[in-house]
Amino acid sequence: MDDVAELCSRLIRVDTTNHGGGQSAGERDAAELVADTLAAAGIGSKLLERTPRRSNVVARITGHDPTLPALIVQGHLDVVPADPAQWTRHPFSGDITDDGYVWGRGATDMKDFVAMVLTVVATWAHEHRAPRRDIVLAFVADEEDTGAHGAEWLVDEHPHLFDGCGATISESGGYSYHVTHADGTPRRLYPIGTAERGTAHLRLTATGRAGHGSRRNDDNAVTKLITALDRIAHHPWPIRLTPAVTAYLQRTGAALGIPIDLSDVDTTLTRLGKAAPLVENTVRNSTRPTILKAGYKVNVIPSTATAEIDTRTLPGTEQELLTTIDTLLGEDITREFVNRNPAIQAPIDSPWFDAMTTAIRSQDPDAIVVPYCMGGGTDAKAFARLGIPGYGFAPLSLPEGFDYRAMAHGVDERVPVEGLHFGTRVLDHFLSSV
Known part of the structure; x- marks a missing residue:
């Protein structure tokens, strides 16, 4: 072997x-x-x-x-x-x-x-x-x-x-992640994935009136699309604390001697320092434009324009997100799913998680083992x-x-x-x- x-x-x-x-x-x-x-x-x-x-x-x-x-x-x-x-x-x-x-x-x-x-x-x-x-x-x-x-x-x-x-x-999950205790001493965090954000990748299609690029056109599909994308990309999605994220914040904070305030998550993330990147992308949903397609000639205003958005949803939040997106789209823009998988979450307090913790500590007795939510899938x-x-x-x-x-x-x-x-x-x- x-x-x-x-x-x-x-x-x-x-x-x-x-x-x-x-x-x-x-x-x-x-x-x-x-x-x-x-x-x-x-x-x-x-x-x-x-x-x-x-x-x-x-x-x-x-x-x-x-x-x-x-x-x-x-x-x-x-x-x-x-x-x-x-x-x-x-x-x-x-x-x-x-x-x-x-x-x-x-x-x-x-x-x-x-x-x-x-x-x-x-x-x-x-x-x-x-x-x-x-x-x-x-x-x-x-x-x-x-x-x-x-x-x-x-x-x-x-x-x-x-x-x-x-x-x-x-x-x-289960890999060592180097962080710092409040007293300045180094510690090793081992995050185990107990949840995943869902995927709701969207394709947006804007429609308008085709025309010559040199002439005024107030029904420009490209303009409609990029205006809607700007609203979506900069929308301040609210914090939604799920069980995995809450457990990560509380258990990591306790292990590192860092005060955790669930009513002020942004300040808490600042306090977490090196431990923040493991959770900062999973306290909110996200909508990030990734693909744009429109037109075929620089002097022709196209009748349609499309975009795709990498949309990630926390457990129990997809419908709230979609309803908000619909209000942000504006007129003459439709949406459809490119790929759709719901968010998932597994029990944290379970024999499975306990056995993983024991296995890690068999090789690293000082390990800090915590649950976390994966930003992807x-x-x-x-x-x-x-x-x-x-x-x-x-x-x-x-x-x-x-x-x-x-x-x-x-x-x-x-x-x-x-x-x-x-x-x-x-x-x-x-x-x-x-």
């Missing part, structure tokens, strides 16, 4: 770029590598495809106690595009450097997690161990687009594979449709100054080798005993 870093490197060297819109390098080669690794550990798996080469790998490991709800461990095999010209090292080199990093697209999103889970499973086989409960492994395609070839399709067409499952774990939303709560728990130990949150989808993505070893030990503890 390869060391976890070498396995992560091998996975990165397989180009699984997902360009969106159904355009992809395909996950098949990475899926076969995963399936072969599982087979070497004596675990059979299924390769499932909605379309050729868009592969998903699903396997079930039998635990000691079949009466317990199974746990889904799910990770995606696809990655977002990377331009080699912008990188220090080739994004699909999988280089393991002398300073202790594995480089490449997917190093933190999320071939690192796949490698750690596979290493745990191989260790169990080598040591003749088994988990306490059944573990369902799902390594899927298409998370970086719509999930239509991956988790969404599996949930729709093969839901029986997840019968009896009580929770899922996946990306975006993951495939946990698909499994939530089966009534299965999802947690962001892909543990890593990270050096101070390492900008982990800039790695995913960023340039020069890489993961520390020691962080992989730490995460593998934490996952072994958690998956063996939960």
Whole structure:
């Protein structure tokens, strides 16, 4: 069995770029590598495809106690595009450097997690161990687009594979985050994802009267659209404190000796200092214009103009947001959903969360483990449709100054080798005993 870093490197060297819109390098080669690794550990798996080469790998490991709800461990095999010209090292080199990093697209999103889970499973086989409960492994395609070839399709067409499952774990949580106590001493925060903002991506279409660009036109679709976008982009969305955000603020504040005032969240965020970025994007909904399309010739006023808005909603707030947007649009502008997934939240005070906390503290006794709400989204939303709560728990130990949150989808993505070893030990503890 390869060391976890070498396995992560091998996975990165397989180009699984997902360009969106159904355009992809395909996950098949990475899926076969995963399936072969599982087979070497004596675990059979299924390769499932909605379309050729868009592969998903699903396997079930039998635990000691079949009466317990199974746990889904799910990770995606696809990655977002990377331009080699912008990188220090080739994004699909999988280089393991002398300073202790594995480089490449997917190093933190999320071939690192796949490698750690596979290493745990191989260790169990080598040591003749088994988990306490059944573990369902799902390594899927298409998370970086719509999930239509991956988790969404599996949930729709093969839901029986997840019968009896009580929770899922996946990306975006359990990593060390360096913060400072009120007394100035350094502390390590480990956020576990217990909620995700919903996605309500919108397409706006403005209509007007076409005409010559040199003539007055008070029915200009472009002007209508950009005026509406300005109102939406600068609308002061109100603070809405959800259970995960409230728990993060209270527990982090208590652990760091920082006063928390839930009636004045903006001041509280200032007090939190380094701990604020983990929560500042999830105290409100957000509407950020990202795409504009209009016209075909500079001297022609078009009859239509469109824009797309990355809209994120906190649990229980979508209708409030949409009602407000409708008042901001103005005349002759319609909206439609480009992509829509509701916000999700999992129980914080649960045996699952407690077991994750214990697993992290088995490797870092001084860890401050707190729940948090993810600003974006993951495939946990698909499994939530089966009534299965999802947690962001892909543990890593990270050096101070390492900008982990800039790695995913960023340039020069890489993961520390020691962080992989730490995460593998934490996952072994958690998956063996939960």
